[in-house]
Amino acid sequence: MRVDDIPTISEIEREAFPTPWSEGAFHNELTNNHFAHYLVMELDGQIVGYAGMWLIVDEAHITNIAVRxxxxxxxLGERLLTQMQAAAVFLGAERMTLEVRVTNYVAQRLYAKLGFIPGGLRKNYYTDNGEDALIMWAELSRVEGVEIPYDRAES
Incomplete structure (x- = not known):
């Protein structure tokens, strides 16, 4: 993702989430947050999705993922998340986490398919309606199709 992608990313963000991140928040992620890594998905030259994560030591935290x-x-969301998992492994992550609304069963099924398991709740996490968030974790070494580089697997 580049800074000039932010207006399009913001459109997708507004389509996908009741409390979307601002353009300023994305700008800060790309220019000031050295933990942040973002990808865009293009189809026929148009951005149709994006995903972001923070990488801290050996843990990757998905910040957002959305498709137009x-x-x-x-x-496409599945493909975005598998690319994020592969990028996280490439950058040295061993685990990945995310939060998802407890009522978002479609997303939960996707995350489970990609190796995520429930790990707890964040009570009243979402500011728009006070809904709880389900915390999910994946051990990246156990996710099919995501390979840990040889030297990291041996250490």
Whole structure:
């Protein structure tokens, strides 16, 4: 993701979330947060999705992942998340975590498919309605299709 992608990312963010991040928040992520790593997904030269994570030591935390409304249901979110998992491993992560609304069963099924398991709750996490967040974790060495480089696997 580049700074000039932010207006499009903000459109997708507003489509996907009731409390979207601001353009300023994305700008800060790209220019000031050395833990932040973001990817965009393009189709025919247009951004149709994005994903972000913070990488701290050996843990990756998914900050957001979204696909433009007209492109949902095509497994693009799954592809974005698998790319984030691969990038996290490349950058040295061994585990990945995320929060998801307790009522977002579609996302929870996707995360479970990609190796995430429930690890706890964050009570009243979402500011728009006070909904709880389910914390999910994945051990990246156990996720099919995500390979730990040889030297990291041996250490």
């Amino acid at each position: 409304q007209g492109y949902r249901g095509r497994r």
